[in-house]
Amino acid sequence: MMSNIRKLIIDNCSIINQKCVLCGQPHAREGLCDGCRAMLPRMPAERCPRCAEPTVGGALCGHCQRQPPAFDALHVPYLFAYPLNGLIHAYKYGRRLQLAGTLSGLITEFARCQGHKYDLVIPVPLASERLAERGFNQSSELAKAFADTINSRFSDSLCWRKCNTLPQASLGRAERLRNVRHAFDVKRRCDGLSIAIVDDVATSGATLSALSKMIKKQGAKRVDAWVLARAFSLKT
Ligand SMILES: [Zn+2]
Ligand SMILES: [Zn+2]
Incomplete structure (x- = not known):
């Protein structure tokens, strides 16, 4: 019975x-x-230790040698390619919110294998206009699940996005950097903290780098970026 x-x-x-x-x-x-x-689609094992760009023998890539990003490392399990790109797109733009659990599961499974811990886990914030239009921040759901899994504190109020920048997808690498350079502001000091920032997709890493830079200006000692999928832009 x-x-x-x-x-x-x-x-x-x-x-x-x-x-x-x-x-x-x-x-x-x-x-x-x-x-x-x-x-x-899994990321290739040989990649830049800083930004996860595939490189021969896992060497530091040219971009990171010339102009390293402000984050210390980018952790990413998957390529932004079929069929994962379709799922992420449906979640973000098609409002298929039940996919939040599936996609969060993929990033937490990866986090569990890596064994990192942070003082604080934050999502990449959306500008208020974009948040109003989309109704939710896709990165918040991933960041919450990620923080739970690694027993770290979650906050979505540490920083905010000042202006609604142009969509990064339409821009080349240098333009991407310019576009997001002044996009973020951090509300509190973060002296000595190690912080993980979480997003769904990274391409050049410009957004993650711009946000990391502002957080480090507030005293953070380490900033890592965690994303579900890495896309590769044809423009460089
Ligand atoms: Zn690199
Ligand atoms: Zn199936």
Whole structure:
């Protein structure tokens, strides 16, 4: 009798009984079956230790040698490529909020393997106009789940985005840096803190670097960036 009730509860538990968001197969853990999970595009193992750009033998890339970003390291498990790019797009622009759990699951699984800890975990903030238009900050959900997993404190009030900058996707690398240079402000001192900033996708890393720079100006001793997927822009 008891086991029947337990079975009923388990069968109705949405986390265990979710359909795979890619192939529709039932009983998919956090919305992804094992087959589809294995198909997700992983980052190459040999990459720049600073910005995660693929490099021969894992050497420091040319950009980081010439002009290193303000963050200390970029941690990223996946490439922004099929089919993950479609999921991220549907979550962000198609308001498929149930995908928050699936995508958070991917970044927390990666975080668990890495064993890092921070004094504070923050999302990359959205400008208020963009937040009003989208209704939610896609990075906040990822950052909250990430903070929970590594037992670190979450805050979405440390910094804010001053101006609604041009979409980074339309710009080349140098323009991206200029576009976000003055976009962020940090409200409090962060003396001696190690801070993780979380976002869904990084391309040149310009946004993450601009935010890291402001946080370091407030005294943070280390700033790492954690993103779900790294895109590679054709423009350089
Ligand atoms: Zn599947
Ligand atoms: Zn690099």
